[in-house]
Amino acid sequence: MKVALLELRRRPWRFAPAVIALVLLTGLLLILGGLLDGLYNGFTGALRAQPGALLSYAADAKLSVVRSRIDAATTAQVERVPGVEQVGGFGTVLLGATVPGQTTEASVALFGYQRAPRGVPAPPEKTGQVYADTSLKAYGVKAGDTLLLGPKRDPVSVVGWVSDTDFLLQGGLWGTIDTWREVLGSARPDQVLAPGTYQVLTVSTAAGANPARVAAAIDVATGGKTQTVTRSFAVDSLPGITQQRSTFNAIIDTTFFVAALVVALFFILLTIERVGMYAVFKAVGASSGQLFGQVVLQAVVIAVVSFVLGALLALAVGSVIPPQVPLQFSTGRAIEVAVGLVIMSTLGSAVSLRRVVRIDPATAIS
Amino acid sequence: MFLASREIRRAPVRFGLLAGAVGLLIFLVFFQQTLLSSLLNSFTGALQNQSGTVLVYSSEARNNLEASVLSPEIAAKVAAVPGVGQVGPLGEATMTLLAKGQQIDVAVIGAEAGKPGQPTKLIGGRLATVPGEGVASSEAKSFAIGDTVTTAAGGSPVTIVGLTGQSQFNVQPTLFVTFDSFTTLRKAANPDATMVWPSAVAVIPSSGVSPKALATWINAAVPQVTALARSDAVANAPGVSSTQGSFALLLALAVVVVALVTGFFFLILTVQKTAALTLLRAVGAPASYLVRGLLQQVVLVLGVALLVAVGLLVLATAVANTGLPLAIDPRALVISTVVVVGLSLLGVAFSVWRVRRIDPFHAVGRPGLGGIE
Numbered sequence A: 001m002k003v004a005l006l007e008l009r010r011r012p013w014r015f016a017p018a019v020i021a022l023v024l025l026t027g028l029l030l031i032l033g034g035l036l037d038g039l040y041n042g043f044t045g046a047l048r049a050q051p052g053a054l055l056s057y058a059a060d061a062k063l064s065v066v067r068s069r070i071d072a073a074t075t076a077q078v079e080r081v082p083g084v085e086q087v088g089g090f091g092t093v094l095l096g097a098t099v100p101g102q103t104t105e106a107s108v109a110l111f112g113y114q115r116a117p118r119g120v121p122a123p124p125e126k127t128g129q130v131y132a133d134t135s136l137k138a139y140g141v142k143a144g145d146t147l148l149l150g151p152k153r154d155p156v157s158v159v160g161w162v163s164d165t166d167f168l169l170q171g172g173l174w175g176t177i178d179t180w181r182e183v184l185g186s187a188r189p190d191q192v193l194a195p196g197t198y199q200v201l202t203v204s205t206a207a208g209a210n211p212a213r214v215a216a217a218i219d220v221a222t223g224g225k226t227q228t229v230t231r232s233f234a235v236d237s238l239p240g241i242t243q244q245r246s247t248f249n250a251i252i253d254t255t256f257f258v259a260a261l262v263v264a265l266f267f268i269l270l271t272i273e274r275v276g277m278y279a280v281f282k283a284v285g286a287s288s289g290q291l292f293g294q295v296v297l298q299a300v301v302i303a304v305v306s307f308v309l310g311a312l313l314a315l316a317v318g319s320v321i322p323p324q325v326p327l328q329f330s331t332g333r334a335i336e337v338a339v340g341l342v343i344m345s346t347l348g349s350a351v352s353l354r355r356v357v358r359i360d361p362a363t364a365i366s
Numbered sequence B: 001m002f003l004a005s006r007e008i009r010r011a012p013v014r015f016g017l018l019a020g021a022v023g024l025l026i027f028l029v030f031f032q033q034t035l036l037s038s039l040l041n042s043f044t045g046a047l048q049n050q051s052g053t054v055l056v057y058s059s060e061a062r063n064n065l066e067a068s069v070l071s072p073e074i075a076a077k078v079a080a081v082p083g084v085g086q087v088g089p090l091g092e093a094t095m096t097l098l099a100k101g102q103q104i105d106v107a108v109i110g111a112e113a114g115k116p117g118q119p120t121k122l123i124g125g126r127l128a129t130v131p132g133e134g135v136a137s138s139e140a141k142s143f144a145i146g147d148t149v150t151t152a153a154g155g156s157p158v159t160i161v162g163l164t165g166q167s168q169f170n171v172q173p174t175l176f177v178t179f180d181s182f183t184t185l186r187k188a189a190n191p192d193a194t195m196v197w198p199s200a201v202a203v204i205p206s207s208g209v210s211p212k213a214l215a216t217w218i219n220a221a222v223p224q225v226t227a228l229a230r231s232d233a234v235a236n237a238p239g240v241s242s243t244q245g246s247f248a249l250l251l252a253l254a255v256v257v258v259a260l261v262t263g264f265f266f267l268i269l270t271v272q273k274t275a276a277l278t279l280l281r282a283v284g285a286p287a288s289y290l291v292r293g294l295l296q297q298v299v300l301v302l303g304v305a306l307l308v309a310v311g312l313l314v315l316a317t318a319v320a321n322t323g324l325p326l327a328i329d330p331r332a333l334v335i336s337t338v339v340v341v342g343l344s345l346l347g348v349a350f351s352v353w354r355v356r357r358i359d360p361f362h363a364v365g366r367p368g369l370g371g372i373e
Helices: A002-010 A012-048 A072-079 A134-139 A177-187 A211-221 A231-236 A241-273 A275-283 A288-320 A331-350 A353-358 A361-365 B002-010 B012-048 B072-079 B179-189 B211-221 B230-235 B240-272 B274-282 B287-319 B330-347 B349-356 B360-365
Strands: A054-058 A084-098 A106-113 A129-133 A146-149 A154-162 A171-175 A200-205 A226-230 B054-058 B084-099 B102-111 B122-125 B133-137 B148-151 B158-164 B174-177 B200-205 B225-229
Touching (some): A002 A012, A012 A241, A012 A288, A012 A331, A054 A211, A054 A231, A072 A084, A084 A177, A106 A134, A106 A146, A129 A134, A134 A171, A211 A226, A226 A231, A241 A275, A241 A331, A241 A353, A275 A361, A288 A331, A288 A353, B002 B012, B012 B240, B012 B287, B072 B084, B084 B179, B148 B179, B158 B174, B211 B225, B211 B230, B240 B274, B240 B287, B240 B349, B274 B287, B274 B360, B287 B330
Parallel strands (some): A129 A154, B102 B174
Antiparallel strands (some): A054 A226, A084 A106, A146 A154, B084 B102, B084 B200, B133 B174, B148 B158
16 A cells, blocks of 8 residues: 555556546536536526425416416415415516616516515515625625616615525515516516516415325325426426436536546556556465555545645636526535545546456566 | 457457547437527427518617617618518517417517518418417417417417417427517417517618628618628527537537547556557567557547447437437538547547657567566
């Protein structure tokens, strides 16, 4: 083992090609993971924050918030279902917002809500007041600003901040039902909804009630007018979420595979070059296991060093990326990448096992 | 040359496996390339293949047709800009429609009959001329000529009178109807709707005016809108650049892997053969001869790999069930081939360098040849 570490210390440049490749791959893995997390949170924050275990959509909306409409009569039917404890309506409209002093419009999702989502205070006192998601700071939004929404430039003023409440990558704005309804009617006259009609209902179930059974009971009680699903199902049903996750995971898996490939090819090359040296080691009593252990140890050290340098590279890239890009680094993702890299490097180095075992000590004297 | 080809003939499994592995990787590049062009076509085909050469959105829509709404007053201001030839409203909305008894999400596009915004890739039937008629995208296979689709509740029937190719929007089945039909469908989906405004205005410039110039004039004359030439509207549509970016990353990764695999493989071969190559140099073989042999092997391996990749691509596009109409783009394929071959040759540069620096004198140091090390 000492020899392996000594070689790493005395001849570090010998390992440079593998380290450079792995540093780049680590940076790529961390940035891809950060983008995936940022995109997921930016897409789903508003739904993940909703109170209650269930969400009720109009059955023909196919779980699209903006296409769903649930009238007052249907809401009353939902409220009467056994196992339902609390019901509240909400709605959203996706718009462009003019920010004071900025030339670039911000993309916003204005929500009107009855029941406060996680981390969002009770609805503001006045119509026209909103809590803004902190992601909108990237567009230059400040507390006290008046934002002008939609083609008619309807004004709303920012009275506070909330976080992780974005929807479909548009910055969350949270106001009263009246604020939402007024802006909706002005900016999207074809989407306007009658008083008492909401897009989606949040449903909390009574203690001990089975959410799946309550959901089924709601849809029966409304005569099939609603499609009630768990919050997590609703989140996963947002357009593109599953595809986005599978695409990014495919890229990440491929990158891990490439890392293993790079390490494997590198150590095959290294082993070929060291055949003579390994033969001498074997001739003086070293076992194949000991020699292979050295290869694995070097692969692990290379992976760890590459991860550290790659993480620094990813942080450097992250610091120069525009704040509007949904890049979110997390400790969990970093640990996942570090562990994955060490495993793939170990597996990659294991390809050299056969060559190490086949080395004949007799070649040391031939 | 003789030695290079003879070595391949003597070790067909080794070189065959490499060609197969590289072929698979190149196939990945080709397939991703095909997937990308098909995906982009499904995202924006409806914009690309409609008759308006300039599209005018509300400025707050940020180039997104689905997020755009234009009031009749603003549409009238656009129509009055000098250089505008023909102009027509263009409505777009995703709706749940009932087709063949199934509820499906459909991108419905409404344009006035005879005005800009009509689909241009008709592959069967005719354009919709009166309310209640529609032209459907053929790719989704959800519609056939003569079919009737309705709202989810069963109202506002639309009869399919034509089919288009390469005209999907947002990777959804797409239905082109008259603007009156569009209004009817919108109101059926939301009876509370007070009015239905167009999402955008489609424009054909007057004779002699280029679309880009007209777009500039409209932007200058009407500050509430963003006018884009059709090609710019397609390039700036939401999702297009992020999709291109994601795929570019994937493609770059795959190409680098091909170059790495090829480079490392030939480097390993070169290291293994160093003794033999030293002997060849000692008996008079010039370095250029050995390098030519190496490059010949690389080109042969890549050639076979490309054949494997193209064969797999043809097979995959025929049988893959991606939900997208896959079509091979020969231009993209040629570009990918040039990049892959170029980078692979770069990948073997280190092997070439090692071959060139072989010193024939080392042959006499080999104990097996009677030398003293």
